[in-house]
Amino acid sequence: MPTKTLRIPTPDGQADAFAAFPERGERHPGVLMYADAFGIRPVLRDMASELAGHGYYVLVPNFLYRNGPTPVIDLPERIGEEVRPALIAQLMPMIEAHTTERVLSDADAYLRFLATQPEVGAGPVAVTGYCIGGLLATHTAAAHPGQVAALAAFHAPVGAAGPDALAAITAQAHFGHAESDLTPHALDELNRALDAAKLDYTSEVYPGTVHGFTMSDTDAFDSAGLRRHWDRLLPLLDRTLRHG
Template sequence: MPTKTLHIPTADGRADAFAAFPERAGRHPGVLMYADGFGLRPALREMACELAGHGYYVLVPNLFYRHGPAPVIELPAHIGEEDRSAVFAQLMPLIEAHTTERVLRDADAYLRFLTTRPEVSVGPVAVTGYCIGGLLAVRTAAAHCGQVAAVAGFHAPVGAAGSDTLSRLTAPVHFGHAESDLTPEALGELNQVLDAAGVDHTSEIYPGTVHGFTMSDTDTFNPTALRLHWDRLLPLLDRALTHG
């Protein structure tokens, strides 16, 4: 699987990023993938390569590039419960500094870079994200309706985007929630917002999951839920970018 380390010009500097794409020559539909709060690391590179194997050019930026190249902080190879407090003590200041204004400035740069890559097909792209990255995916899609053809978020606090932002979504959506993150009542409220706005969506709680279920380098990883994630994500991308 061809991969590259790239640098994306932004309003605030240059963001390092990882890209994976199919071996066959030509142009491929583009996907902007936002990492979870632990950032760009081998587990995210593996997911990008998996998705690229299905025919997509996948770009994963370092969300915290303002603080240095990835990995911005030293992470254990496996992030267990005993590691989380120390890791988040370092990460939370970075996450809190990543304001909505920064998110939207960066999204402009990421989409401009992705859509002008010679390996990427002309036309709309998709945006997907994990944990805080799912919230970023929503904000990106709402701000770039003409460029984003599908949006997905997994174990993501998408409700934090607010009903105004969610109501601006025009692309088909899939949200896969952790059972530990969202009650059925809260899911119903979120889906009511999407329904009222006429957003084409599926939004569901993945059974037996806790926050971070897609991340293979954490103790919250759930391989069954990861397969369900692919079962939901791949058809969404296929409809929006390949046969839309």
């Protein structure tokens, strides 16, 4: 699977990024993939490459580029629960400084860059994200309703986007929640907000999962949850980017 390390011009500098795409020479639908808080690392490269193998150009930006290139902090090969709190403590000030204004400015730059890549075809794109990346994907879809046809967010605080952002989304959406992230009442509240925003969406709790279940380099990883994630993501992209 061909891959590239890229630099994306933004109003605040340059964001380093990883891209994966099919070997075939024709153009492919574009997918903007936002990493979780731990950023671009082997598991994200593997996931981007797996998605690219289904016929997509997948761009994964380092959304914390203002704090330095990938890796923004030193990461162990496995992010176990014994090290997770200390890593999150390092990352949280950077995440808190990543304001909605910055998110939207960067999203403009990422999508503009994606559209200019020679391997990317004309037409709508998809955005997907994990953990905080799912919130960034939600903001991106809200800010670019004419361009983003599909939105997928996994173990993500999507409700934090707010009702105005949700109401602006025209993409078909899937929200895959960790069982440990939402109480039944909180899920009901979120789904009512999605209904009020008139989204075309699915929203479901993945049984037996905890926050971060898609990431195979963490103790949260759940193989059944990851399979369900692909079972939801791939049909969504197929019907919106290929048959929409």
